[in-house]
Amino acid sequence: MTDLTNAGETTSAFASRSRVRLAIPFGLIEPLFAALDCAIIVAAGAIGGIAYQRALGGSAEDASFYAGLGLVASLAYVLVAHFLGLYRLNRLLDDERDGGRVWAGWCLAALVLAVVLFLFKSGGDTSRGSVVCFFAIGGAGLLVARRLGKRGLRSALVAGTIRGRRAVVIGTQGELAQFSKAGLLARLGLHEVDRITLPRDEVTKFNPSGAKQRDDALMKRIREASAEEIVLAVSWAGPQDIEALLERLRVIPLPVRLLPDRAVSTVLRHQTSIQQRLYMVEVQPAPLSTFDRLTKRLLDIVVAATSLALLTPPLILAALAIKLESKGPVIFQQRRNGFNGKPFVIYKLRSMRVQEDGGSVVQATKEDPRVTRVGRLLRQTSIDELPQLFNVLQGHMSIVGPRPHALVHDYEYGAMIANYAFRHHVKPGITGWAQVHGYRGATPQLELMKQRVNLDLWYIDNWSLILDIHIMFRTAFELIRPRNAY
Structure with missing residues (x-):
């Protein structure tokens, strides 16, 4: 699929000075520009x-009153400036002087302030001279701040103190x-954190030999x-090439956006009324939006912290019982694949006499001799899963999600x-949609695992709080x- 070679590495001052201690998103x-104007x-x-x-x-007793007028005017100005495009990134980054737009926006904000004073019958209590000052x-402050802000922004870009969204760029x-x-x-x-060059101008026209290795x-x-x-x-020009590439990238739970090609870019260079950032086309959305991930994470933290506070006594008793019955650590640790296939270490109360990990892990069966007496009770009641609440607080797992399997x-x-x-498009969970439908524990037949996977995928496609x-x-x-459960 790709030769995985870097291409197009920039040798500009931007690249040579990209390592900094502090970066602004x-x-x-x-x-920040809007907040500066308000201030x-x-x-x-x-x-x-x-x-x-x-x-x-x-x-100067009325200073707070005039500061309040400034607050009203600032809100009006920011809204007007937004509609005039003064906060668009391409306008902030170019050298074009936009003092006329700033004055136009400020005059409209002053007009809004006059209307507000009239509606609240406060015009008589307001000094006209103070308003003129x-x-x-x-107006002068906005112009100076605009010029200095744009100059500082361009300097920050050269110095590498502006941090964008981390992206892998793939293309011909x-x-x-x-x-x-x-x-x-x-x-x-x-x-750009990595640049991957496809082997030819045609994405799909290459020798399929070793395709899986290249994909991996x-x-x-x-x-x-x-x-x-x-x-x-x-x-x-080749939609089938794009579809083939997207099919390979579907296993990655990240949004995929399409940059304009050379033909489209030629047309877009004549278009200046739209933010250039909007020219990208989202061809594969993320499984969960940023807001979805935030709300799910907040629910996880609240539930995990509350559960740990309430279940600490049973955890301590279970740990003592494990220690008294058999030798070995109380906590069993095993590597599992998490979100985006990244491995992490899962925690469980030890319920067996063995601690399997790596290339040989045998699923527990009914009357499994490896399971201790205390362990059998822990597994039947799922108390052995409680340490995974710490995995949730660490951010490796969620309360609800597809159950992680051994590597x-x-x-x-x-x-x-x-x-x-x-299944790795979301964080793995302590419980999940498959588990509440009875697919819990071992899956000795392949068909059972297929049904569990189908339920996990349904959960991902239909997630809600x-x-x-x-x-x-x-x-x-x-x-x-x-x-x-055994």
């Missing part, structure tokens, strides 16, 4: 009111040539890059069951009738 640039306007309101009153020999100071050599590392950051807000190497390289998204730079079983079932790898809560409640009832 690219997505914060626009909010300038509020300060201008207070300073204008104080300066005019002091000039007339008055007091406020308007003059605010001809298409990749038009995107430098610095250009991807400045134009699209992407921090590609997936490993993407995972090791710890990217937040994948970006494709291929010709739009050797992942390799075996991955080769026999289609779409098995899609309500579904997670529903599964948690159903899990409590499933523990009362320990089916297939």
